[in-house]
Amino acid sequence: MTPLRTARIAGVFYLLNIVAGSLALVAGNLVVNLVASASYIVVTVLFYGIFRPVSRSLSLIAALFSLLGCVAGILSRLRLATLPVNNLVFFGIYCLLIGYLIFRSTFLPRMLGVLMAVGGVGWLTFLWPPLARQLSPYNLAPGILGEGALTVWLLVKGVNVSKWEEEAARGA
DSSP states (O other), X not given: OOHHXXXXXXXXXXXXXXXXXXXXXXXXXXXXXXXXXXXXXXXXXXXHHHHTTTOHHHHHHHHHXXXXXXXXXXXXXXXXXXXXXXXXXXXXXXXXXXXHHHHXXXXXXXXXXXXXXXXXXXXXXXGSHHXXXXXXXXXXXHHHHHHHHHHHHHHHTOOOHHHHHHHHHHHO
């Protein structure tokens, strides 16, 4: 699969995650919540491949944090286990790392990296629930903006394939 196709597919699943996640917040439907989580898992796997040329180890660490957040969210929704920390914290770390990888890459605009990192900081406010409640809903806006902007970019533009291939060749 080409990097452009991978990026576009990631954009489709990111959009599906955003739509399903929004519906799940409103309706509280378990199935829709699971669709959102499954979509984010697909995005995570595709992002690992997209950002591996920038830094294999950071891309892997980011993917692990995202998968931890997805698993924690699923276990919590199914009432099988609860963690002492909100699963959005894992996504905060993930967004910070993806933001950094985007910023370091040459195949996506640096501004998307900045927006993702700022979004990650917003999700990290959930480390301390009283702070998250005090800042709500403003602490949600950066994540929605950053992840939304990245989603739209991936759907419309994808990645600069020649620059992605240059980075992949340098990493090999």
